Amino acid sequence: xxxxxxxxxxxxxxxxxxxxxxxxxxxxxxxxxxxxxxxxxxxxxxxxxxxxxxxxxxxxxxxxxxxxxxxxxxxxxxxxxxxxxxxxxxxxxxxxxxxxxxxxxxxxxxxxxxxxxxxxxxxxxxxxxxxxxxxxxxxxxxxxxxxxxxxxxxxxxxxxxxxxxxxxxxxxxxxxxxxxxxxxxxxxxxxxxxxxxxxxxxxxxxxxxxxxxxxxxxxxxxxxxxxxxxxxxxxxxxxxxxxxxxxxxxxxxxxxxxxxxxxxxxxxxxxxxxxxxxxxxxxxxxxxxxxxxxxxxxxxxxxxxxxxxxxxxxxxxxxxxxxxxxxxxx
Amino acid sequence: xxxxxxxxxxxxxxxxxxxxxxxxxxxxxxxxxxxxxxxxxxxxxxxxxxxxxxxxxxxxxxxxxxxxxxxxxxxxxxxxxxxxxxxxxxxxxxxxxxxxxxxxxxxxxxxxxxxxxxxxxxxxxxxxxxxxxxxxxxxxxxxxxxxxxxxxxxxxxxxxxxxxxxxxxxxxxxxxxxxxxxxxxxxxxxxxxxxxxxxxxxxxxxxxxxxxxxxxxxxxxxxxxxxxxxxxxxxxxxxxxxxxxxxxxxxxxxxxxxxxx
Numbered sequence: 001x002x003x004x005x006x007x008x009x010x011x012x013x014x015x016x017x018x019x020x021x022x023x024x025x026x027x028x029x030x031x032x033x034x035x036x037x038x039x040x041x042x043x044x045x046x047x048x049x050x051x052x053x054x055x056x057x058x059x060x061x062x063x064x065x066x067x068x069x070x071x072x073x074x075x076x077x078x079x080x081x082x083x084x085x086x087x088x089x090x091x092x093x094x095x096x097x098x099x100x101x102x103x104x105x106x107x108x109x110x111x112x113x114x115x116x117x118x119x120x121x122x123x124x125x126x127x128x129x130x131x132x133x134x135x136x137x138x139x140x141x142x143x144x145x146x147x148x149x150x151x152x153x154x155x156x157x158x159x160x161x162x163x164x165x166x167x168x169x170x171x172x173x174x175x176x177x178x179x180x181x182x183x184x185x186x187x188x189x190x191x192x193x194x195x196x197x198x199x200x201x202x203x204x205x206x207x208x209x210x211x212x213x214x215x216x217x218x219x220x221x222x223x224x225x226x227x228x229x230x231x232x233x234x235x236x237x238x239x240x241x242x243x244x245x246x247x248x249x250x251x252x253x254x255x256x257x258x259x260x261x262x263x264x265x266x267x268x269x270x271x272x273x274x275x276x277x278x279x280x281x282x283x284x285x286x287x288x289x290x291x292x293x294x295x296x297x298x299x300x301x302x303x304x305x306x307x308x309x310x311x312x313x314x315x316x317x318x319x320x321x322x323x324x325x326x327x328x329x330x
Numbered sequence: 331x332x333x334x335x336x337x338x339x340x341x342x343x344x345x346x347x348x349x350x351x352x353x354x355x356x357x358x359x360x361x362x363x364x365x366x367x368x369x370x371x372x373x374x375x376x377x378x379x380x381x382x383x384x385x386x387x388x389x390x391x392x393x394x395x396x397x398x399x400x401x402x403x404x405x406x407x408x409x410x411x412x413x414x415x416x417x418x419x420x421x422x423x424x425x426x427x428x429x430x431x432x433x434x435x436x437x438x439x440x441x442x443x444x445x446x447x448x449x450x451x452x453x454x455x456x457x458x459x460x461x462x463x464x465x466x467x468x469x470x471x472x473x474x475x476x477x478x479x480x481x482x483x484x485x486x487x488x489x490x491x492x493x494x495x496x497x498x499x500x501x502x503x504x505x506x507x508x509x510x511x512x513x514x515x516x517x518x519x520x521x522x523x524x525x526x527x528x529x530x531x532x533x534x535x536x537x538x539x540x541x542x543x544x545x546x547x548x549x550x551x552x553x554x555x556x557x558x559x560x561x562x563x564x565x566x567x568x569x570x571x572x573x574x575x576x577x578x579x580x581x582x583x584x585x586x587x588x589x590x591x
Contacts, residue, residue, distance in 0.1 A: 041512035041513065041514060041515075042483070042512055190378050190379060190539065191539055191540075191541075191580070191583045191584050192378070192579065192580070192583045194583070195583045217512060217513070218513055219513065220513075220542070257514060258513055258514065261513055261514055261516070261517035262513055262516075262517065262542060272524055272546070272547065274521050274524065275517040275520055275521055275546075276517070277514060277517040277518045277521060278514050281482050281484050281485065281515060282482065282512065282514075282515075284482065
């Protein structure tokens with residue numbers, strides 16, 4: 001059974017003059033216990049998509065979706081409050097820049113205790129206070145912080161970036177979520193610390209069977225940790241498939257360019273040679289091209305590309321392109 | 331090709347703690363180090379935060395005064411306070427290019443400033459030079475009358491590159507200049523930098539923590555940790571046979587990116 005199944009999700013930004021389609025008919029499916037990477041450059045709408053899933057977008061964003069199933073249950077048939085109750089119980093999110101997300105005026109302990117779910121506590125208020133402390137301590141142990149005494153008493157600025165991110169993950173775990181959305185959890189972090197956070201997420205996925213939606217702007221960073229990957233460009237769905245399919249045999253010219261453009265992926269290339277790259281830059285939201293938004297930059301673009309392509313499926317490898325690169329691999 | 335462009339001898343930096351009159355402590359940010367760079371070559375500096383790599387960049391560009399040691403460019407010593415001489419030849423590009431451009435000036439005014447301060451060209455010559463430099467970094471001459479906020483992140487990075495190369499420098503320091511760019515723009519930028527290195531014979535000092543870029547881009551590399559030089563040598567040698575434990579750890583943490591499954 002699919003954990004989450006989203007079809008044709010669009011997000012429109014309402015401005016006084018016109019409405020802008022920031023996310024254009026994106027599909028996303030996740031199975032239980034899966035780690036899915038959501039990859040896209042800046043302005044691809046990946047964070048918007050995550051925010052639309054947990055429902056924190058404000059009124060100026062209008063979300064349309066054809067199908068939004070959560071563990072087989074159709075969420076679009078429920079009222080907004082019921083939907084919110086389900087999502088807030090089962091889905092948790094962590095953000096980039098953990099330091100900025102934590103309250104600088106309260107200690108880690110206070111913030112963690114606040115996050116502990118009241119429903120899990122029993123007894124009188126003095127018993128509850130003890131249980132709350134214990135629960136906060138257990139959460140810290142779960143994310144691999146051994147010196148909980150020191151950590152509980154300290155303020156966010158006294159901890160390192162990686163420790164703060166661990167605390168954020170601990171808070172996200174407080175309600176025992178089934179799906180964790182990690183929005184660039186390791187941006188602006190040292191590579192050794194990045195490894196720590198990714199390893200922690202992977203172990204949570206293995207031990208607690210928690211599904212993770214890992215959002216990143218760099219394809220390279222996530223390939224080691226994900227089972228499946230969805231690629232987005234400028235608000236449009238590009239390609240989805242298993243990590244091996246995306247990385248070794250991408251069907252979409254954009255994914256091909258992403259894989260080829262980074263110097264570390266293709267080890268064969270000689271030192272200081274020119275890298276393969278797409279011309280031009282990412283279109284801004286006010287001036288989006290019609291049809292396939294990659295069109296002006298795409299090396300394979302033809303006249304047909306002024307119409308948005310439909311998603312085609314090759315053995316669970318979905319690609320949205322008129323001229324996929326499928327035939328170039330024999 | 332064989333002559334040394336930039337020669338750094340025993341350069342070090344330590345800060346004095348001014349709070350205590352007696353028992354004054356000094357913090358060593360950078361222990362004495364020496365290296366040479368030739369024209370057309372790139373030296374990469376790798377290390378974690380607090381390893382002194384930004385201090386080294388500041389010392390080279392002249393923003394900080396070194397405690398010991400001196401820097402020689404083409405055999406000529408760069409005096410610590412002589413900015414006129416230094417900013418002609420050693421230029422720097424920062425990580426966050428958007429914030430280093432003055433938002434109230436147009437691109438022409440931005441690029442005109444270093445020319446007015448450092449050269450004796452008249453107005454038409456300066457205008458011509460700005461036009462040529464913009465074309466060199468892949469922008470149009472029409473962009474001269476634009477303000478910085480009208481550009482995207484990748485274009486801003488190109489403008490700061492234009493500002494760096496407009497004085498025909500010999501050394502450019504890239505302080506994490508590629509880290510904040512999107513992958514497809516980053517590869518464009520790498521191509522552009524490599525082309526400029528070919529054309530103008532620039533020497534780059536690349537400060538980065540992305541070993542993939544370091545491997546592709548640099549000829550020599552230096553691993554810094556807590557102000558000490560752990561390894562210094564050819565990039566391929568160090569990445570293939572790291573000697574120090576710290577370098578091994580650094581490579582291991584990015585190994586999954588380097589090995590390509």
